[in-house]
Amino acid sequence: VNVARRLLDLLWLAGALVLAAGTAQAHPHVWITATSELIYAPDGAITGVRHAWTFDDMFSTYALQGIETKTKGVYSREELAPLAQTNVESLKEFKFFTFAKADGKKEKFEEPVDYFLEYKDAALTLHFTLPLKTPLKSKELALEVFDPEFFIDFKFADKDPVKLVGAPAACQMKFQRPNDGSANAQKLGEQTFLSGQNSNFGMMFANKITVECP
């Protein structure tokens, strides 16, 4: 019986390995080119994040499937309104892929406002604003945009990826792309997969925005 127990342990281990390896190999099906604006109130507190996410042409076409328009191939903001509604509702489940920390403490977002879709050059762009639950003045604000499951690949635009809107002049913004080499990619090697910490898998693909206001 002792043998059997050890054998079972072994099988559990093998199973865990298989699962770990399987999850780790997720790869994106949707590509988003993003730009983000951090919105500040006149008193210098950050109130929220305004995103503009442009989907790749395959996903844009998929999302537009079945949507009736007056003119073929032309989609007005009104015609796209129901889809935008669906988008923000679905994104809620994924916490809008936006994770904020103020001075090391996690911050929550309210439901998105001012959302709409725009169709241009065969691509859909989703605009929406995520208000912070409580506007805050923090020394250091860290904002990460990524999909932990890496089904969506977030790439920030080459030009003006992140902007501060109305921030106090002393605030300094730093933006880190996931492939900078300085990002998490080097810390999380293959070992991470084998140790089963797959919850952090998508971290490697995180875009990191940090704002320091002295």
Add this chain to the structure above:
Amino acid sequence: MSVRPKSPSSFARGLAICATAAGAILIFDGAVHVLMAQTPFGGPRPSAEPQVGGIVGWLLARQSEFYREMSATIRAAKSDGSAVWTLLAISFAYGIFHAAGPGHGKAVISSYLVANQETARRGIVLSFASALMQSLVAVVIVAVCAWLLNATAKTMCGAEKAIEIVSYAMIAAFGARLVWTKGGGFIRALQAPRPALAMASAGHGHGHDHHHHHHDHDHHHDHHHDHDHGPGQHVHDEHGGHSHGPEPSELAGPGGWRRGFGAIFAVGMRPCSGAILVLVFALAQGLFWAGIAATFVMGLGTAITVATIAVIAVSAKDLARRLSAGTEGGGTLVMRGVEFGAAGLVLLFGVGLLFGYLAAERVTCL
């Protein structure tokens, strides 16, 4: 109870086998890692891809590249028919790499094969059949929802999600049944004293023959079915193994083809999100047929990867059996244990997927 002194040695041997296998994988991965560092495949890459090390990173990079090329190629095919060939080539390559990712039933099929004493040849047939079914389901969903009904992405996605849940539930049910069957064999192997153990294992196989005697009609039935299908023919004489005797490798698993098709159905009914995206895109470009062709070629690539992994799983088990065969009683115990464990894995996969503990590929609902 004289098993005791001998079992540990067979267990130790089993442990050694596992350790060797794990070591081999790590070494292989390490080697690829080093190779990558020296000569990045395909020349110096622009830093657009996330830098993840080893096989995983390389696979990720390849898949993404192939997938992204597909939309451009489908667009090109509108004016230049020869681009369809490029599309098919890309789809094939994508299928091979993509299947290495989660989903596509690699794990479920492999575990099933190990649990149910299936042969490598049957593993290959099952892999191809399930990949074919996955492609078919994707084509049917898009043809019905998008082409016939002009439904929105939201509706289509809802259909996908529903199918997904049914598929996971079926995998879980299938796993539960395997656990039930295999658990009996394992417990008998555990409890039986050594001399009786050999008997028990013989009785096990024998019992199955008896038990499934009334299934024989089904077997024949399936056979006809197979003949129509083609690939089944390969395995025809293989199936004759039933009459060869109770040798475990010859014993086509209990339940035979009928249960094999159960596995295919459970795994294959869940389409790949990637295929659905490609199909809808091709449909919108007025090249639905090219999308369908691409989907089936992708399925062929997927089948090759899944079959490879399935064959590795079956071979590993055969190796374990050969190595543990020296000690008669212990060997049976080890093999029953492995089968039971593999059956448990199928159940775990099903339950894990169903309740979201395990993320397979997410269905695209944005």
